[in-house]
Amino acid sequence: MGLPLLPIFSITLITFLFYHLYPRLRYKLPPGPCPLPVVGNLYQVKPVKFRCFAEWAQVYGPIFSFWMGSTLNVVVSSSALAKEVLKEKDQQLADRHRSRVAARFSKDGQDLIWADYGPHYVKVRKVCTLELFTPKKLEALRPIREEEVTTMVESLYKDCTNPENSGKSLSVRKYLGAAALNNITRLTFGKRFMNWEGVLDDQGLEFQAIAAERLKLASSLATAMHIPWLWWMFPLEEEAFAKHGERQDRLARVIMEEHSATRHKSGGTAQQHFVDALLTLREKYDLSEVTIIGLLWDMIAAGRDTMAVSVEWAMAEVIKNPRVQQKVQEELDRVVGYERVMTESDFSNLPYLECVTKEAMRLHPPTPLMLPHKAKSNVKIDGYDIPKGSNVHVNVWAVARDPEVWKNPNEFRPERFLEEDVDMKGHDFRLLPFGAGRRVCPGAQLGIYLVTSMLGHLLHHFWWTPPEGVKAEEIDMLENPGTATYMRTPIQAIANPRLPAHLYNRVVVDLFISSYLCQKLRFKLPPGPCRLPIMGNLFDIKPVRFQCFAEWAQVYGPIISVWTGSNLNVVVSSPELAREVLKENDQHLANRHRSRSVTKFTSDGQDLAWADYGAQYVKVKKL
Numbered sequence: 001m002g003l004p005l006l007p008i009f010s011i012t013l014i015t016f017l018f019y020h021l022y023p024r025l026r027y028k029l030p031p032g033p034c035p036l037p038v039v040g041n042l043y044q045v046k047p048v049k050f051r052c053f054a055e056w057a058q059v060y061g062p063i064f065s066f067w068m069g070s071t072l073n074v075v076v077s078s079s080a081l082a083k084e085v086l087k088e089k090d091q092q093l094a095d096r097h098r099s100r101v102a103a104r105f106s107k108d109g110q111d112l113i114w115a116d117y118g119p120h121y122v123k124v125r126k127v128c129t130l131e132l133f134t135p136k137k138l139e140a141l142r143p144i145r146e147e148e149v150t151t152m153v154e155s156l157y158k159d160c161t162n163p164e165n166s167g168k169s170l171s172v173r174k175y176l177g178a179a180a181l182n183n184i185t186r187l188t189f190g191k192r193f194m195n196w197e198g199v200l201d202d203q204g205l206e207f208q209a210i211a212a213e214r215l216k217l218a219s220s221l222a223t224a225m226h227i228p229w230l231w232w233m234f235p236l237e238e239e240a241f242a243k244h245g246e247r248q249d250r251l252a253r254v255i256m257e258e259h260s261a262t263r264h265k266s267g268g269t270a271q272q273h274f275v276d277a278l279l280t281l282r283e284k285y286d287l288s289e290v291t292i293i294g295l296l297w298d299m300i301a302a303g304r305d306t307m308a309v310s311v312e313w314a315m316a317e318v319i320k321n322p323r324v325q326q327k328v329q330e331e332l333d334r335v336v337g338y339e340r341v342m343t344e345s346d347f348s349n350l351p352y353l354e355c356v357t358k359e360a361m362r363l364h365p366p367t368p369l370m371l372p373h374k375a376k377s378n379v380k381i382d383g384y385d386i387p388k389g390s391n392v393h394v395n396v397w398a399v400a401r402d403p404e405v406w407k408n409p410n411e412f413r414p415e416r417f418l419e420e421d422v423d424m425k426g427h428d429f430r431l432l433p434f435g436a437g438r439r440v441c442p443g444a445q446l447g448i449y450l451v452t453s454m455l456g457h458l459l460h461h462f463w464w465t466p467p468e469g470v471k472a473e474e475i476d477m478l479e480n481p482g483t484a485t486y487m488r489t490p491i492q493a494i495a496n497p498r499l500p501a502h503l504y505n506r507v508v509v510d511l512f513i514s515s516y517l518c519q520k521l522r523f524k525l526p527p528g529p530c531r532l533p534i535m536g537n538l539f540d541i542k543p544v545r546f547q548c549f550a551e552w553a554q555v556y557g558p559i560i561s562v563w564t565g566s567n568l569n570v571v572v573s574s575p576e577l578a579r580e581v582l583k584e585n586d587q588h589l590a591n592r593h594r595s596r597s598v599t600k601f602t603s604d605g606q607d608l609a610w611a612d613y614g615a616q617y618v619k620v621k622k623l
Ligand code: HEM
Pocket: 112, 113, 114, 125, 298, 299, 300, 302, 303, 304, 306, 307, 310, 365, 366, 367, 370, 371, 372, 433, 434, 435, 436, 438, 439, 440, 441, 442, 443, 444, 446, 447, 448, 451
């Protein structure tokens, strides 16, 4: 009986010595918990990893290491070390660790998220930076965001004013999830997979089934996943991954074909959705079909949960802190008022709302460990050796609660950002919800727009209270395990409408899109703020117009177009363009725009000031 055990014991011992003792003797590794043979520290890591790592950091310090099977993992938990990882040693640490699941999902890194840092990555990242997430593109996609966010408000209003739900609380997650999903599928695939009643169409059902299957596959085989030489033991799983991949490709391909056909019909004019943009750019950037499909699914995976998670946490904090809720609402009432809904143009006048978004993302970054980076070569961090191939994690959750850099770090106090403006897009290493450096989130600005917009609308339209009998301090503020950290207990709350009933209707985008696109396709118009249906930019224009236009000129340049209802207005703000308007094109631009009242008072331009340029005007002017 004892004999067969001997070789097993010897193999285990040799493996242990090889994987764990040899690197420890050869390198000066960061301190950390003692690993077991074969599995390393796999069974010591608690499900909510970032909390477990924050506890370990208390014991071993701001940099520690542990073993997941045979892979060395390093975690840093201070702002100074985050800077070392994401700025000073950024290039050596910009590869990705692809777990077995990530490797299968990404066809071994042919997408963006799971690609190693190299020529392929640089090319695809360039597509994101120069083509997909430019300020102009984000502005062009704004109507979709505004329609989806107001649709969420409409659906919440219907439910909370339904007499059957009187006094009952709602699960906010349901509405946030639908808004995030519709936003991301429309931006990415140019499709809404559900109708306005929330019923999924056939492609939506397939999309949902793929997402559920992905989740199931991702959570399977937790142990074997970390020990590559055990993978051969699970051939069935391999088959399931392959089938899943085919299913994902099939859906993406059908959608791509639909878009190609539409583009063909419209004479090859690309629209703004990512799928159209990528198909148009295919040759310019030499993008393979695998990469385009991978990128489309990346956007869905990276954008969907992160946005819903961020808003749910922010709502939980606001419901727990009625003082903050009241203060945001006072700001919204002052700036937006009770006669219209908020738009993204209001953001610059809503500093407190911006602080609330930041404070929520500080305390609850949706991906608290970001995504793991991998060392491309041997590198030193804080004087320790990090061997090539190790995974490096930044615990941004712990950094954002570090008492060394944050006063009362666990308190939800948005005012801290009024006192000190801290960047959250990767320039300040105390606050890193989107990461920093080469692999910083390319969708950060889009994420901020959507999170701020959802939060702003929810707070402008409703006053929120905890469910009957639940005290604010009883709200469960713990997390579920997972890469994107959902609340363990979905927040429940009572929504009380606070605006006139007609402001709860969804802002329709179809009409806008068609007239907007017609104009866009026919003329090359000057840039300018995105307009709403019917009203155009009427509500965006601030009372002191020349100042407002000067501000817009800073954003859009010295020639901008602004819509007042259906009238196109063009404003120029440079001496060269003033000369072009008032000298070179003077004659073409010498007519007057007469509003309705001016038309009435001047009998349709019979005077001098409001007359169009013509024989009558020349005669009167001569006099
Ligand atoms: C509140 C919303 C969001 C948060 C908090 C967030 C956060 C992050 C973080 C922490 C990373 C990893 C950075 C790193 O590895 O160093 C990341 C990567 C990424 N995010 Fe976001 N994200 C958000 C929204 C979005 C959206 C809306 C999109 C696209 C539609 C997006 C697309 C991506 C992609 C493609 C990557 C991979 C970048 C790379 O590997 O180079 N994210 N995001």
